Amino acid sequence: MKLLHYLKYFLFHLIGLTALAALLAGGSWISAGLAFILALYIVGDAISGDDTSTPTLVWGGLLTFQLWLALPLLAAIVLASVWSVCDADVLHLGARLGALTGYDLLAARATTTPLHHLSGVLLTGLMIGMVGTITGHELTHRTWDPVSMLVGRCLLAFSFDTVFxxxxxxxxxxxxxxxxxxxxAPRGRNVYWHVLVSTVRGNLSAWEIEVRRLQRQGHSVWSPYNAVIRGHLLSAVLVALAWLAGGPLVAGYFVLCALFGKALLEVVNYMEHYGMVRDPATPVQPRHSWNTNRRLSSWTMFNLTRHSHHHAQGEVPYQDLKPYPDAPMMIGGYLTTIVVALIPPLWHRLMTPKVLAWDRQYASSAERVLAERANRASGMAAFRQCQARTTVR
Structure with missing residues (x-):
């Protein structure tokens, strides 16, 4: 049974390979692949229940190797996606795979409509977020491991977000x-505004942090030692490669995929901490993050779902994160919660009661003061009063 706890994390790679196959097959297969992956997560999380197992896994090297495999997998997915909108048969990919499989990839690509190319942007962006950002997040927390840091930053370059x-x-x-x-995200904020604000403020914050580091080490800000500059140059190289493959339109297609992947990260940030308040004088605790233990999300996202433990102890590897079933819980699994977040009226309808319940059940006395101030600023105080009147009646 212990072997299953290692194998379950390879489901992540099967999802990526499914997306790769759909992009190469072209035509309606691209849209079908996108629909299948979305349905798999939303329905799978709904029916598979929670995973609260906490096995002790000792093959750390294998678990790290699983993370490193994300880089060639994502590179293959992006190559297939870029190839799908090119006029030329870049690297003779279509001819070679056609000869190997007997499937005419070039003919299928020629019949791909703009609608299916839009599905390609969404599917590729989703994979950049899942295969790239989720794995890059885990790897760049391993500041003691230069190989993991390098792989993680390369993965994040696909979403123009090495500053993450x-x-x-x-x-x-x-x-x-x-x-x-x-x-x-403060209470009441719209998710689409948060994507913009968090992106801008996050880049500014990363620059300030890097400047302070360089000053401590005696290096010039405008030098090869600047990790912000190096990271953006790495992303620029990827855009240049897409341009070489098919010109400006293909480069623009890749940029759309990358920006969608980056936007997904900010949506995830939005739903992981929406409405939370913390007294800055107190340490981060599990109650300061929204958590979920949905089985499929946990298995295919390297336990990113166990976000409460991750923030309480950021250096803990994904396989050792605990489920914290008593932590504040998200609406559902990750993709389900993302879909809800993208519909602001539905999001606020479902989350406002959960945030107010957090004030009562989890907040310290100092945090209740912060929460009350946030409630007045966001309009939640009026919602609570209306809810109380309805209950009395």
Whole structure:
């Protein structure tokens, strides 16, 4: 049975390979692949229940290797996606795979409609978020391992977000659930506004953190030692490669995929900490993050779902994170909660009662003061009063 706890994390790679096959098959297969993956997560999380197992896994090297495999997998997915909108048969990919499989990839690509190419942007962006950002997040927390840090930053380059490895580790984890944290969405904020605000503030925060580091080490800000500059240059190289493959339109297609992947990260930030408040004088605790233990999300996202433990102890590897079933819980699994977040009226209808319940059940006395101030600013105080009147009647 212990072997199953290692094998379950390879489901992550099967999801990625499914997306890769759909992009190469072209035509309606691209849209079908997107629909299948979305349905798999939403329905799978709904019917598979929670995973609260806490096995002790000792093959750490294998578990790390699983993470490193994300880089060639994501590179293959993005290559297939870029190839799908090219006129030329880049790297003779279609001819070679057609000869190997007997399936005419070039003919299928020629029949792909703009609607299916839009599905390609969404599917590729989803994979950049899942295969790239989720794994890059885990790897760039391993600041003691230069190989993992390098692989993680390369993965984050696909979403133009290598600065995540700076701001998230040294900024977000320090200031989470306070007004100083760009990634924590205050009560009442619209998710689409949060994507923009968090992106801008996160980049500014990463720059400030990196400048301070360089000054401590005696290096110039405008030098090869600047990780922010190196990271953005790495992303620029990816855009240049897409341009070489098919010109400006293909480069623009890749940029759309990358930006969608980046937007997904900010949506995830939004739902992981929405409405949370924390007294800056107190340490981060499991109650300061929304958690979920949905089985499929946990198995295919390297336990990102166990976010409460991750923020309480950011250095703990994914396989050792605990489920914390008593932590505040999200609406559902990750993709389900993302879909709800993208519909602001539905999000606020479902989350406002959960946030107010958090005030009662989890907040310290100092945090209740912060929460009351946030409620008045967001309109939640009026909602609570209306709810109380309805209950009395």
């Amino acid at each position: 490895s700076i701001e998230h580790v040294y900024g977000h984890h320090r200031y989470v659930s306070t007004e100083q944290d760009p990634a924590t």
